[in-house]
Amino acid sequence: xxxxxxxxxxxxxxxxxxxxxxxxxxxxxxxxxxxxxxxxxxxxxxxxxxxxxxxxxxxxxxxxxxxxxxxxxxxxxxxxxxxxxxxxxxxxxxxxxxxxxxxxxxxxxxxxxxxxxxxxxxxxxxxxxxxxxxxxxxxxxxxxxxxxxxxxxxxxxxxxxxxxxxxxxxxxxxxxxxxxxxxxxxxxxxxxxxxxxxxxxxxxxxxxxxxxxxxxxxxxxxxxxxxxxxxxxxxxxxxxxxxxxxxxxxxxxxxxxxxxxxxxxxxxxxxxxxxxxxxxxxxxxxxxxxxxxxxxxxxxxxxxxxxxxxxxxxxxxxxxxxxxxxxxxxxxxxxxxxxxxxxxxxxxxxxxxxxxxxxxxxxxxxxxxxxxxxxxxxxxxx
Amino acid sequence: xxxxxxxxxxxxxxxxxxxxxxxxxxxxxxxxxxxxxxxxxxxxxxxxxxxxxxxxxxxxxxxxxxxxxxxxxxxxxxxxxxxxxxxxxxxxxxxxxxxxxxxxxxxxxxxxxxxxxxxxxxxxxxxxxxxxxxxxxxxxxxxxxxxxxxxxxxxxxxxxxxxxxxxxxxxxxxxxxxxxxxxxxxxxxxxxxxxxxxxxxxxxxxxxxxxxxxxxxxxxxxxxxxxxxxxxxxxxxxxxxxxxxxxxxxxxxxxxxxxxxxxxxxxxxxxxxxxxxxxxxxxxxxxxxxxxxxxxxxxxxxxxxxxxxxxxxxxxxxxxxxxxxxxxxxxxxxxxxxxxxxxxxxxxxxxxxxxxxxxxxxxxxxxxxxxxxxxxxxxxxx
DNA sequence: TTTGATGATGTAAAGGTTTTCATGAATGAT
DNA sequence: ATCATTCATGAAAACCTTTACATCATCAAA
Numbered sequence: 001x002x003x004x005x006x007x008x009x010x011x012x013x014x015x016x017x018x019x020x021x022x023x024x025x026x027x028x029x030x031x032x033x034x035x036x037x038x039x040x041x042x043x044x045x046x047x048x049x050x051x052x053x054x055x056x057x058x059x060x061x062x063x064x065x066x067x068x069x070x071x072x073x074x075x076x077x078x079x080x081x082x083x084x085x086x087x088x089x090x091x092x093x094x095x096x097x098x099x100x101x102x103x104x105x106x107x108x109x110x111x112x113x114x115x116x117x118x119x120x121x122x123x124x125x126x127x128x129x130x131x132x133x134x135x136x137x138x139x140x141x142x143x144x145x146x147x148x149x150x151x152x153x154x155x156x157x158x159x160x161x162x163x164x165x166x167x168x169x170x171x172x173x174x175x176x177x178x179x180x181x182x183x184x185x186x187x188x189x190x191x192x193x194x195x196x197x198x199x200x201x202x203x204x205x206x207x208x209x210x211x212x213x214x215x216x217x218x219x220x221x222x223x224x225x226x227x228x229x230x231x232x233x234x235x236x237x238x239x240x241x242x243x244x245x246x247x248x249x250x251x252x253x254x255x256x257x258x259x260x261x262x263x264x265x266x267x268x269x270x271x272x273x274x275x276x277x278x279x280x281x282x283x284x285x286x287x288x289x290x291x292x293x294x295x296x297x298x299x300x301x302x303x304x305x306x307x308x309x310x311x312x313x314x315x316x317x318x319x320x321x322x323x324x325x326x327x328x329x330x331x332x333x334x335x336x337x338x339x340x341x342x343x344x345x346x347x348x349x350x351x352x353x354x355x356x357x358x359x360x361x362x363x364x365x366x367x368x369x370x371x372x373x374x375x376x377x378x379x380x381x382x
Numbered sequence: 383x384x385x386x387x388x389x390x391x392x393x394x395x396x397x398x399x400x401x402x403x404x405x406x407x408x409x410x411x412x413x414x415x416x417x418x419x420x421x422x423x424x425x426x427x428x429x430x431x432x433x434x435x436x437x438x439x440x441x442x443x444x445x446x447x448x449x450x451x452x453x454x455x456x457x458x459x460x461x462x463x464x465x466x467x468x469x470x471x472x473x474x475x476x477x478x479x480x481x482x483x484x485x486x487x488x489x490x491x492x493x494x495x496x497x498x499x500x501x502x503x504x505x506x507x508x509x510x511x512x513x514x515x516x517x518x519x520x521x522x523x524x525x526x527x528x529x530x531x532x533x534x535x536x537x538x539x540x541x542x543x544x545x546x547x548x549x550x551x552x553x554x555x556x557x558x559x560x561x562x563x564x565x566x567x568x569x570x571x572x573x574x575x576x577x578x579x580x581x582x583x584x585x586x587x588x589x590x591x592x593x594x595x596x597x598x599x600x601x602x603x604x605x606x607x608x609x610x611x612x613x614x615x616x617x618x619x620x621x622x623x624x625x626x627x628x629x630x631x632x633x634x635x636x637x638x639x640x641x642x643x644x645x646x647x648x649x650x651x652x653x654x655x656x657x658x659x660x661x662x663x664x665x666x667x668x669x670x671x672x673x674x675x676x677x678x679x680x681x682x683x684x685x686x687x688x689x690x691x692x693x694x695x696x697x698x699x700x701x702x703x704x705x706x707x708x709x710x711x712x713x714x715x716x717x718x719x720x721x722x723x724x725x726x727x728x729x730x731x732x733x734x735x736x737x738x739x740x741x742x743x744x745x746x747x748x749x750x751x752x753x754x755x756x757x758x759x760x761x762x763x764x
Numbered sequence: 765t766t767t768g769a770t771g772a773t774g775t776a777a778a779g780g781t782t783t784t785c786a787t788g789a790a791t792g793a794t
Numbered sequence: 795a796t797c798a799t800t801c802a803t804g805a806a807a808a809c810c811t812t813t814a815c816a817t818c819a820t821c822a823a824a
Binding site for chain 4: 431432448482483
C-alpha cells in the first residue's frame, strides 16, 4: 500500500524510513500494541512472544530474556516494567525456540519394556516427582523389548528431544552398544535392572542385603529347612538374592541343602511348578523363601490347593511387596522395595550427570524394608 | 587472517568474494566435508545438520527437506544422493527446529492425579502404543490433584511443548475453565473419568451397560436379593453403575429394595464398612454387586472375617478387573475394563481432533467384558 | 519459433530464543 | 579533569528447520 511504514507502540517511537534497518523490537510493535489493548486475551493460536513483551516494556528482547533468566543483571525499574509486560501479555517462553538455541530440551526419556508393569509405575512416580521438581519433563517409551521400537525411540535422543535416558530394560537400546557409537550415548541411569556388561550407573534395591535380612527373619522364627525358589544362572537379580539367602544360612551355621534350591524365572507359574516338584521328590522345607512376590504367589496357590493350613504348616516369604501382596490369603510377608525412593535417586543421579558431575559410585543401593504380614509363622517342626 | 575467504567442498565450487551473498549451503561445506571424510562418526555433541547433508549431496537444504518430507517432489537421482548423504552423516532432523518452525511438537501431555494407579498405567499402554504408532510422543504429568502442579504443567501447552492433552483428572486443569481462557484450550480428551460440566470428549467403559450385564449374571445364577455397594450422589461412575443395576433388576421384574443399596466411595474400606452395616441391620442379600473391585475386596474381607464360606453363602461381584482380582480368595468375578482399548481409542480421538476433525460424538463407550471366576455361585437360598 | 505449462531446484524468510560483543553512561580513582 | 571500571542495555548472530516464491530448463502445443 504505502511505501514507508510507520511503527508505533504508543511510546513515541519516531517513524523510520530504512525499513531493513528498523530495530527488530520495533518491527512488531503494532501487533504487540494490539495485544496490549486487548488485555491478556490472545488471538487463538498466536501466543505472545518475547518481542511483544519487549515492545510493551520499551526494552530490547535481550533485556527481556535477561530479566527472566538472570534477574540480577537488569536494573530494578526495568525488571519491574518487564514483569508487568509479561503479566499483561500472558507471555510464556517458547520451549522449542529455547531448546533449539540452548541445545537442551529439559526432557528425560524413560525407556521401559512394559509400561503396564506395577514395578514400573511405582518407580515412575519417583522419577517424575524429582524431574518435575527440577524443571524437567519426562517422556515415556514403551519398548516391549522390541528392537524396532527401541531404535524408534532413539530419535528422541539424536534429535535433541531428550537430554538423558532412564533405562528399565536391563540392556542398552538396540543400536547403541555398537562400537564407535560410544560418543553418541547420552547420560543415562539404569533402574529396576542393571545394564549388563556396561558401566551405566544403576540405582536399585540392595538385593543381597535384603535377601539376607529376609532369610534371617525366617531363621529367627525357628526355621532351619528353608527352601529358595528362583535359582537362575542368568538373571542378576536372582543370583544376588540367592547369595543373600546363602549368606544368611551360613552366618547361622546352617548347611545349605542343594535339594531345597529350585529353579525359577520369577513368574507365578514357576513358583507353582517348583512347589509341585518339591512334593514329588518329597524333600520338604518348613519355609519357602521366594525370589519375588510373583513366585511366592505361585507357591501359595500350590500349597493352598494341597489344602495346607498356612502359615501353620508352611511359611512363605516373598520379595518386592507388589500390590497384591496384602490381598493374598495369607497376606504375604515380604521385603518392600523403596520404589518411590529409587525413582527419586535415579533421577537425581541422572540430572547430576547432565550437569557434568562424575558419578562417585557406579551403583546406588537402597535398603529393602521387612514387611511382616501373615504368611510367616514360627516353625512347628524341624 | 585473510580478507577473502574461500569455500570448497571438493565439488569445484568457485571462490566467492561477496561473503554475505555466499549460498548458505556452501558456507559450511568445509565442516560437512570433514564429516564426510570421517565416515558417519561425529564430533561428540555436534550432530549433522541438514546443511551437512545438503553439501554432501550437492543440493540445497530445501531439496534435502523435500527429499525427506515429500519424496515424490524430488527427482529420483537426487533423492538417491540425499538418502546416501543422510546415511553417511547419520543425520536426524532436529525435532526442536522442526517444532519451532511448524508450531507443532508432536507431543501429547498426559495429566493424571496418580501415575502409580494401576488403572492409569494400563490405559497408558494403549495411549503410548497408539501415539507412537502415529509418530507422537507422550509426556506424563503427575498432578496429585494439586493446583500448583496442574498449572505447572500448563506451561507444556502454552510453550508449545505439547499439542494436546489427555486428562485422567476428571476436571479441567486449574487455570483453564476460567472465563476468557477458552481460546487457550488445546485439543483434549478425557479418560478414566469424564470432565464434569464441560464438553470435553470422553472415552471410557460403558458403565451402565456393563453394570446391567453384571447384575444379570447374578440374576441368572438365581439371585433375587442383590445388594448394591457404592451408592453415591456425586460420583458419575457410581451413579451410572447403580442405574445399570436398577435397570437389570427392573428388567426382570425384581423390586429394588432400598435397604440393599448402601453408600460407598469406591474404597476397600467403604466396602468393608457397608458390609458390617448390613449385618448390624440384619437385612441380608444373597449376592453383593460392588461398584468396583476395591469395594468388592472390602466386602470379601468382611465376609471372610465373619467366617462365611464364599461363594457358597454369599456371592460377590466386582467391576473393573484390577490386577489383584484374580488373587483374592475367592478369586473375583468381575467386569473387565478394556483398558488397552480405551487408551488406543482416546489417543486416536485426540489425534483426530488435532488433525482438525470434529468429533462425531462426545463420548466413546466401550463394552466391559464379563470375567467369571470363583466369587459367584448359584443362590443357595432366597 | 513462440508461448505456455510442467517439474526440479534454489533463495530467503520466518519461527522465538539466548548470548557475545559493542556501546554508552555513570562511578570511582588518580 | 582524566582515565579506568563497572553497569545496564541494545544489535545481531546463531540454533536448524520448513516453505512461499522465484528461477530455469524441458517439452508440448500452436
